[in-house]
Structures are given as structure tokens and as C-alpha cells.
Amino acid sequence: MVKRLIILLTLVLLAVVFSDLLLNYIESPVLSPLGNYYAANGPAELGAANLVTSVIVTYRGLDTLGEVTVLFISAAAVGLLLGRREADTDVAEPRKPASEIVQTAAQLLMPLVFLFGIYVFINGHLTPGGGFQGGAIIASGVMLLLLAQPHAAISRSLIGITESLSGFSYVLVGVLGVILAGGFLDNRIMGLGQFGSLFSAGAIPIIYILIGLKVGAELGSVLDRFRSSGPGEP
């Protein structure tokens, strides 16, 4: 009873807070000066057909590096916390194998899921999506693999090497921006190419490929950690 009352009270309070936001929200008819600058000069300056990407990867590139770092630290913390428990439950109880339907579908779908993830982060500077989304899609492919084969061997050293190398190269590309172009993470270290084509927008596709690999490896390793330290059969 008390619990229900608290839930109800919370809901009412949330409604009050959000109704205030909703009723007093006035959409600004003009872009803010900063947004206006991005919209007016972004395509010509950086050569990316997807304006959002040029803001995320170049204008606000340092923030993105911070986000990647946050994700890295979370993945490392998960590894630290769940890796210890693994020693206790080393001999896991045998699990029920996945059904034939799931196994067959996983065989068929996994390459397609990986392909789609790679497509999403390679085309990040042209179409919606990018490194984080592509990486998450790749991790969902790993999830599918773990669903179909709970005991599948995933090479942790391969994941570690992929992750470290892509993170290191990301920072390296950023430093190259300081040396060859206008500043840290400046994408104009190489030619901007034809606007709207696959090989365009300077270093943006390279950075997004690196972010995609890194995010995919990190989320994949988190999923792998949860698998190997799970309690097995309930």
C-alpha cells in the first residue's frame, strides 16, 4: 500500500515537472549563433554531407573523445567487477543448448548484422548513424552469437588488441590534426574529396571507423563478461 502510494506520488511529481516544461516550451524560430555557424560553414569547411557528424567528430571532437573514454572506463569497470567473480564460479553448470531455430537464424543473421554495423559506421559522414551506432549494432551481433552458442569461445586478446589499437589510432589522428591542420582532431589532415562521396570529409570516416571498432569491441567484451560470470542454470 505504502509502496503504491509512493509510486503514485512520484508519478504525479514527474507529471508536474514535465507539464511545466511542456506548457512553457517555446520553439526558437532562429538558430543560435553557434548553430548558425555550424549550419552555414560546416559543409564547406569540413566536407561532410551529414552535418551532425561534422559537429560530433570535428567541431566537438574533444567531447566525443571524452564519451569514448567514459565508455572505456565503464567497460573496464565491468571487467574488473565481474572478472573476479569468475574465479569462484569457474566450473559453470552446463546450460541448456539454444534451440535449433535460434542457432540456424544466428548463422544466417550474424554476418548480415556485422555487415550492417560496418556499413553504418563507414557511412557515418554521409547518412544518419556513425561510430557509436555501428559499434552497438556489432555488439548486438555478438549478443546473437552468445544466445545461439552460450559456450562460444571469444578471443579476449583479440578484443583487447582491437580496442587498444583503435583508441590509440584515434588519439594519433587527433594529434596529427595539431601538426598538419588547424588543431586537435581537425579532420583536414587529408583532402576533403568530392562532397557526398564515400571518400570525402577528410579524416572523419577514419575516426568513425576507429570509434565503431572501439565501441563494438568494448560493448562486446561487456556482454562476454556478463556471460562468463553468470550463475548458469537457475
Next chain:
Amino acid sequence: MLELLGSVIVLVGSVFLFSAGLGVLRMPDSYNRIQTGTKASTLGTILVLLGLAVLHPAWAWKLLMLIFFVLLTNPVSSHALARAAHAIRVGEADSTVIDRLEESETRERTEGRN
């Protein structure tokens, strides 16, 4: 004419999607909810995509690809969910009388013992 046809197909699809939502609310146990949520929403999604293909013939191939993926993924994920629910002994409604998965597992267990 084509526009009317496409709109009608989309409308029929959304009726199925609505019934899927209604089924999730009204059905008595998890398995029945999974069942309505899958069958009706798969058909509803396919019909909506087909209607869009009629409305925009230029998108037809992409929409057909989408239909293929919906057909491939939606039933498989529901199947995995239902099996997982069965594995952790999520209760059935009282009106459920046949549980073939339980039967086959019991059979396997007894055969394994012999």
C-alpha cells in the same frame, strides 16, 4: 487509385498492430502475450511496409529487404524469449492444457536416464 490502395493496406496493417498491442494488454500469461505480440505485429509491420511500397514504388526493393528481415528476426526473437521464459518456469495461465516443450524435455530426461 494507387494511393488509395496503398493507404488501405497501411490502414489494415495498423489495425493488426493495434490488435497486437491490445493482445499484449489483455492476454492472460506471458506465452500468450508473446504469441499475440509476434504474430499480429509481424503481419501488421509487413502490411504497413507493403502499403508504403505501393505508395512509393521507388522504395520497393528496400522495403522488401526490410520485410525479409522482419520475417527472419521477429519470430526467432519471440521464440528465444518464450523458451527462456519456459526455462525459468514462468507460470502458464490456468486454461493452458498442452505444453509440448515440457513433454519433450521430460521424455529426453527419462530416455537419458535409461
